[in-house]
Structure formats: C-alpha cells, structure tokens
Amino acid sequence: MKGGKRPALSARATEPAGSELLTDRTRMRRHTVADFEQSAELWSDPDVVRYISGKPSTRAESWSRLLRYIGHWQALSFGYWVVEDRLTGQFLGEVGLADYKRDMTPSIEQWPEIGWVLAPHAQGRGLASEAVAAALAWSDRTLTADRTMCLVDPDHAASIGVAAKNGFVERCSGELVGSPVLIMERLKPAT
Helix, strand or coil: CCCCCCCCCCCECCCCCCCCEEEEEEEECCCCHHHHHHHHHCCHHHHHHHHCCCCCCCHHHHHHHHEEEHHHHHHHCCEEEEEEEEECCCEEEEEEECCCCCCCCCCCCCCCCEEEEHHHHCCCHHHHHHHHHHHHHHHHHECCCCEEEECCCCCHHHHHHHHCCCEEEEEEEEECCCEEEEEEEEEECCC
C-alpha cells in the first residue's frame, strides 16, 4: 500500500503463548539458540528451498531467521515451532505463524501468515499437514485474528495440498520479490 498507512496486524494473543504442542507423531516447541545447526542445515538444502526462495540460505541468513523466530514470540506472542519426532526427538522441520511485514502486492500484513518447511526425510508422510493443523488449532484458540494467510509457490503442488487439507482456499495471485505467489486464506471457524 504505497503512500498510505498499512493496517495493523489484527492478531493478538488472548492467553499466554504455549511453549509446546503435541500431535500423534510430533512434538512442536519454541526455538532456542541450540536449534541453530539443525535449522541452518535445513535451510541450506537446495531441495528444501526450491519453492521458497530458490536459493539455499547462508549460515548468517539462517542465524537471522532463528532470531526472528525467537523474536516473534517475544514481541507478538506467536511464532514458529521446531517440529520433532515425538518418539525419537529427531528434528523434522519448522512450522508456525509470523508477521513478516512483507513488501508485496496485495498486502497481507494485517493477518498472521502460516508457513511450514520440513527436512527431506520428513516429507511425503503427512507430517506437514499434521503440524499445520496443530498450529492452526492453537491459533484459533489463542489469536484474535479472523483469518490466517499463507503464501505458496503456484508450482508447489505438495504445499498447495497441505494448505487445502487445512482449510485454505485461493484468495488471489500476487507477487513477492518479483515472483508470482498464490495467496491462500483460511477463515477462523465460528465458535
């Protein structure tokens, strides 16, 4: 929105931020500095970032991302979780909600944006759908926003499937950093 004031994020926590979510197969917990090496390894994998940025992250970029994850919880009372195998503790990926203040058309800045990324060994097993469902259930209980947004590469069928399984529908097409993006939204269920 050029020349105008952007709307404020409409998500506020109505209860203290939970530190852990459990699903049938995963444990989701907030990041700590100790998660850096696994997160950096995840984001340096060309297959992982193919539909996200197309470019593996440097260690410095991964460090900044980790600090953003931690900072979201401190500043906004929501953020990303580390996703681990519930039985083994193996790092599987990261799922969460964010306000990235994206300079994009159209703006989605007033709603929380959900995102997910799993390591190659965790993909194709329904774990992303399971973890996203847990994050959305937490969001529905905790945040005041009336909807959640997600951005998906129009060619990434697996992520479009995860979004659709979790109630997201296509809102419109957009552009982010010069690339096309599918903007999907999910309305908060009525209570």
